Amino acid sequence: MNTKIPKKKSAKPLLDSKRKRTKKVGKKRKKNQIIAKNQNSSLHKKKKQRRKKKATFVKMLRTTLLQLIIAIIIVGLIVYALSFFLFSVPKVSGYAMMPELANGDRLFVNKLETIKRFDLVVLKANKQRDLSVRRVIGMPDEDIYYKNDQLYIDDTFQVERYLEKPLKDAHQDSMLLTGDFTLNQISGAKKIPEKKYLVLGDNRRYSTDSRNYGLVEDTDIIGVVRMRWLPLQSMKSF
Incomplete structure (x- = not known):
């Protein structure tokens, strides 16, 4: 009686499938890294813009306050001078x-x-x-x-x-x-x-x-x- 010995399955398809999954995971990871990098870059730009706006506002506020103080001093000096002659x-x-x-x-x-x-x-x-x-x-x-x-x-x-x-x-x-x-x-x-x-x-x-x-x-x-x-x-x- 002849008994057939089953053939062993080839490991090549398994390796190919594993490589594909690894490659797919790598692409996905790379894509996520790019997305994260872009998000970080966008967040950094927004923070930079906010800091710039804040610095501009503070500078404008300081300038306005300085002008106001100078105006008050000038008006005070004028009133003080006029008080000698008018009232x-x-x-x-x-x-x-x-x-x-x-x-x-x-x-x-x-x-x-x-x-x-x-x-x-x-x-x-x-x-x-x-x-x-x-x-x-x-x-x-x-x-x-x-x-x-x-x-x-x-x-x-x-x-x-x-x-x-x-x-x-x-x-x-x-x-x-x-x-x-x-x-x-x-x-x-x-x-x-x-x-x-x-x-x-x-x-x-x-x-x-x-x-x-x-x-x-x-x-x-x-x-x-x-x-x-x-x-x-x-x-x-x-």
């Missing part, structure tokens, strides 16, 4: 102008305005040359006197409307708000000389003014009060 913003010190002005009020003062009767003015008074606010009562070439709480200018009675309430309160207490005096008593003159003014505080019983230190030179007057701007709730123009 000032002093603070009220004391209670001589109550009830019109209170201690600590901030004012806007026009240095170029012509002085008129009953204007509030900022002036350098007394030996210490302290800044104070007073009301102009007497003008150059006028005769001034007070009698029974009434102001007379060249023998003509003048109404002081800003003293309406203080006068009423004083008279209710049977007191004078402004003690009697004449121009001659406080200055030795019959008329107020040129370039001089008689000033009084509205708080007449407690104010230090021309009754104490005499007439005020026009060169000692800083300017005319045109506004109280602080406190805001009491803002008022004069």
Whole structure:
């Protein structure tokens, strides 16, 4: 009896299949590497662009801030320079102008305005040359006197409307708000000389003014009060 011996299968097809799989895996790996490289490159570019944008923004912000600071300094210097010639913003010190002005009020003062009767003015008074606010009562070439709480200018009675309430309160207490005096008593003159003014505080019983230190030179007057701007709730123009 003849027995057939089975032939062994060739290993070549297996090797070819293995090579194909290896080659396929290699191509896929290479493709993935290329994709990853491209992704990394794209990510790097995006990061670089973001850094560039951030650097540009920071540079622009610094430039803007620098320009703003320079502008503020220039404006501040201009305002400071103008304040010597055009205006000032002093603070009220004391209670001589109550009830019109209170201690600590901030004012806007026009240095170029012509002085008129009953204007509030900022002036350098007394030996210490302290800044104070007073009301102009007497003008150059006028005769001034007070009698029974009434102001007379060249023998003509003048109404002081800003003293309406203080006068009423004083008279209710049977007191004078402004003690009697004449121009001659406080200055030795019959008329107020040129370039001089008689000033009084509205708080007449407690104010230090021309009754104490005499007439005020026009060169000692800083300017005319045109506004109280602080406190805001009491803002008022004069």
